[in-house]
Amino acid sequence: xxxxxxxxxxxxxxxxxxxxxxxxxxxxxxxxxxxxxxxxxxxxxxxxxxxxxxxxxxxxxxxxxxxxxxxxxxxxxxxxxxxxxxxxxxxxxxxxxxxxxxxxxxxxxxxxxxxxxxxxxxxxxxxxxxxxxxxxxxxxxxxxxxxxxxxxxxxxxxxxxxxxxxxxxxxxxxxxxxxxxxxxxxxxxxxxxxxxxxxxxxxxxxxxxxxxxxxxxxxxxxxxxxxxxxxxxxxxxxxxxxxxxxxxxxxxxxxxxxxxxxxxxxxxxxxxxxxxxxxxxxxxxxxxxxxxxxxxxxxxxxxxxxxxxxxxxxxxxxxxxxxxxxxxxxxxxxxxxxxxxxxxxxxxxxxxxxxxxxxxxxxxxxxxxxxxxxxxxxxxxxxxxxxxxxxxxxxxxxxxxxxxxxxxxxxxxxxxxxxxxxxxxxxxxxxxxxxxxxxxxxxxxxxxxxxxxxxxxxxxxxxxxxxxxxxxxxxxxx
Amino acid sequence: xxxxxxxxxxxxxxxxxxxxxxxxxxxxxxxxxxxxxxxxxxxxxxxxxxxxxxxxxxxxxxxxxxxxxxxxxxxxxxxxxxxxxxxxxxxxxxxxxxxx
Numbered sequence: 107x108x109x110x111x112x113x114x115x116x117x118x119x120x121x122x123x124x125x126x127x128x129x130x131x132x133x134x135x136x137x138x139x140x141x142x143x144x145x146x147x148x149x150x151x152x153x154x155x156x157x158x159x160x161x162x163x164x165x166x167x168x169x170x171x172x173x174x175x176x177x178x179x180x181x182x183x184x185x186x187x188x189x190x191x192x193x194x195x196x197x198x199x200x201x202x203x204x205x206x207x208x209x210x211x212x213x214x215x216x217x218x219x220x221x222x223x224x225x226x227x228x229x230x231x232x233x234x235x236x237x238x239x240x241x242x243x244x245x246x247x248x249x250x251x252x253x254x255x256x257x258x259x260x261x262x263x264x265x266x267x268x269x270x271x272x273x274x275x276x277x278x279x280x281x282x283x284x285x286x287x288x289x290x291x292x293x294x295x296x297x298x299x300x301x302x303x304x305x306x307x308x309x310x311x312x313x314x315x316x317x318x319x320x321x322x323x324x325x326x327x328x329x330x331x332x333x334x335x336x337x338x339x340x341x342x343x344x345x346x347x348x349x350x351x352x353x354x355x356x357x358x359x360x361x362x363x364x365x366x367x368x369x370x371x372x373x374x375x376x377x378x379x380x381x382x383x384x385x386x387x388x389x390x391x392x393x394x395x396x397x398x399x400x401x402x403x404x405x406x407x408x409x410x411x412x413x414x415x416x417x418x419x420x421x422x423x424x425x426x427x428x429x430x431x432x433x434x435x436x437x438x439x440x441x442x443x444x445x446x447x448x449x450x451x452x453x454x455x456x457x458x459x460x461x462x463x464x465x466x467x468x469x470x471x472x473x474x475x476x477x478x479x480x481x482x483x484x485x486x487x488x489x490x491x492x493x494x495x496x497x498x499x500x501x502x503x504x505x506x507x508x509x510x511x512x513x514x515x516x517x518x519x520x521x522x523x524x525x526x527x528x529x530x531x532x533x534x535x536x537x538x539x540x541x542x543x544x545x546x547x548x549x550x551x552x553x554x555x556x557x558x559x560x561x562x563x564x565x566x567x568x569x570x571x572x573x574x575x576x577x578x579x580x581x582x583x584x
Numbered sequence: 585x586x587x588x589x590x591x592x593x594x595x596x597x598x599x600x601x602x603x604x605x606x607x608x609x610x611x612x613x614x615x616x617x618x619x620x621x622x623x624x625x626x627x628x629x630x631x632x633x634x635x636x637x638x639x640x641x642x643x644x645x646x647x648x649x650x651x652x653x654x655x656x657x658x659x660x661x662x663x664x665x666x667x668x669x670x671x672x673x674x675x676x677x678x679x680x681x682x683x684x
Binding site: 231238246252255261262263273287288289 | 623636659671
C-alpha cells in the first residue's frame with residue numbers, strides 16, 4: 107500500500123463502496139435493493155479488517171491534515187461496528203416499511219465516512235467538512251419516512267438545529283484562526299501555548315464547544331434528540347445515537363486534549379457543569395416517557411453526561427475510559443434499538459411501553475435479550491455497561507472529582523427506574539389487546555447476536571479492550 | 585484602507601443578527617436564511633483575519649464553507665418542500681407533533 111494513502115485506507119474502502127453502490131443501484135435487478143445492503147455491509151466489514159491490519163501504525167497525510175494513530179483507529183472500529191450492525195438491522199426493516207432504496211445504503215455509508223474522517227482529522231477545516239458530510243447524510247436519512255408528518259418533522263428539526271450548530275462551529279473556527287493564525291491543530295496548540303490565552307481564543311473555543319454540544323446532544327443542546335429519534339426510521343435512530351455521537355466525541359477529545367491543553371482548567375470547569383446537567387436532565391425526563399424510542403433518546407442524553415465525566419477526569423484513565431465506554435455504549439444501544447425494530451404490534455412498530463406487556467411469555471428469547479441490553483444500560487454486572495461506568499467513574503475519583511462521581515452514581519440509580527420498568531412490563535405484566543409479534547429477520551437476529559456478544563464479552567473480560575483504549579489515547583496526551 | 589477590526593466587528597454584528605433571527609423567526613425559510621447569515625459572518629471574519637495574517641488558509645476555508653452552505657441549501661430546501669407537500673403551510677409552530 108502506498109504510504110501516502112495508508113492513513114486514509116479504511117476511509118477509502120468505505121468511500122469506494124459507496125460509489126460502487128451508486129452504480130450498482132442503476133443496474134438490475136430492479137425490484138429489490140437487498141443486495142445493495144449486502145454490498146454495503148461487505149464494504150464496512152472490509153474497512154474494519156483494514157483498520158485491524160493498520161493497527162499500531164502512526165502516519166500523517168495530506169500536509170498533516172489527516173492523521174493515522176491508535177486513537178483514530180479505535181474510533182474506526184467503534185464506528186464500523188455501529189455501521190455494520192445498523193446495516194444488518196436495516197436490511198429487512200427497510201423493505202418492510204417501504205423505504206428500501208439504493209440511496210438509503212449510500213447515505214449510511216457516506217455518513218459513516220464522515221464519522222471516520224472526524225476521528226482522523228487534524229485540522230479544523232477537515233473536522234468541519236467531516237462533520238457536515240456526516241450531518242447532511244443523516245438529515246436526509248432522518249426524513250426517510252417522507253409521507254409521514256413525524257418523518258418530515260424529525261428531519262426538519264434535525265436539519266435546522268444541526269445547521270444552526272454548524273454556524274457556531276464555523277464562527278468558532280474563524281475566531282481561533284484569528285487568534286492563532288492557523289487551522290491545523292498542532293500549530294494552534296503551539297501558538298496558544300506561546301502566550302497567555304486571549305479573549306478571541308477563549309470565545310472561539312466556547313463557540314466550538316456549542317457546535318460539538320449539539321452534535322453529541324449534551325444539555326442544553328439536546329432538545330432535537332428525542333424528536334429525531336422518534337420520527338426517524340429506528341435503524342437510523344440507532345446510527346445517530348451511536349456512530350454520530352462517537353464521532354463527535356472523537357473530534358472533541360482530539361481538539362480538547364491535544365490542542366487546548368493550555369486552557370484545560372477552564373474547559374474542565376465548564377464541562378463539569380455540562381456533565382452534571384446532561385446526566386440529570388436526561389435521566390429525570392426519561393422517567394416521564396411512555397414511548398420507548400423517546401425513552402432511549404433521553405437515556406442516550408444521560409449517557410453523554412456519563413461520557414463527559416470521563417472527559418473531565420482526563421488523563422489516560424479518563425480518556426481511555428471514554429473510548430471504552432463509547433464502544434460498550436455502541437453495542438448496547440444498537441442492540442436495544444434492534445429489539446424494538448424487530449417487534450411489531452398491529453402493523454405498527456412496538457414503541458409504546460404497553461406493547462411490551464407479557465413479552466417474556468410470547469417471545470422469551472427477545473425479551474431476555476432486551477432485558478440484558480437494558481441491564482447493561484443501567485450498569486449491572488456482568489454486562490459491559492457496569493465495566494464501562496466503573497472505569498469512567500473510577501477515573502473521576504482518581505482525578506479528585508469525588509462529587510462528580512457521586513452525582514454520576516446517583517444518576518445511575520435514577521436511571522435504573524425507567525430501564526427496569528420495561529423489564530417489569532415484559533416479565534410481570536399480562537399482555538392486553540392485540541399481541542405483539544416478532545418479525546422474522548435473519549439479518550436482524552444476527553445483529554442482535556453480535557451486539558449481545560459484545561455486551562457480554564466486554565462485561566466479563568474488559569481488560570484487554572480497556573488496555574487498547576488507554577494505549578489509543580496516549581498519542582493525544584503526549 | 586479600512587482597518588481589519590472594522591471587518592471583524594461587522595462580522596460579529598452579522599453573526600448576532602443571524603442568531604437572533606434563528607431564535608425569533610417562525611418561517612423555516614427565514615430561519616434558514618438566518619443560518620446562512622451566520623455562515624457568511626464567519627466567512628467575512630475568516631477573510632479579514634486572513635488578509636491581516638497574510639496566509640492562504642482562511643481563503644481556502646471560505647471556499648469550503650461556501651460549498652458546504654450550498655449542499656445545506658440542497659438538503660434543507662428538499663426537506664422544507666417535503667413538509668410543505670404534506671401540510672400546505674409553513675411554520676415551525678406546526679412542528680409540534682412530538683414533544684417531551
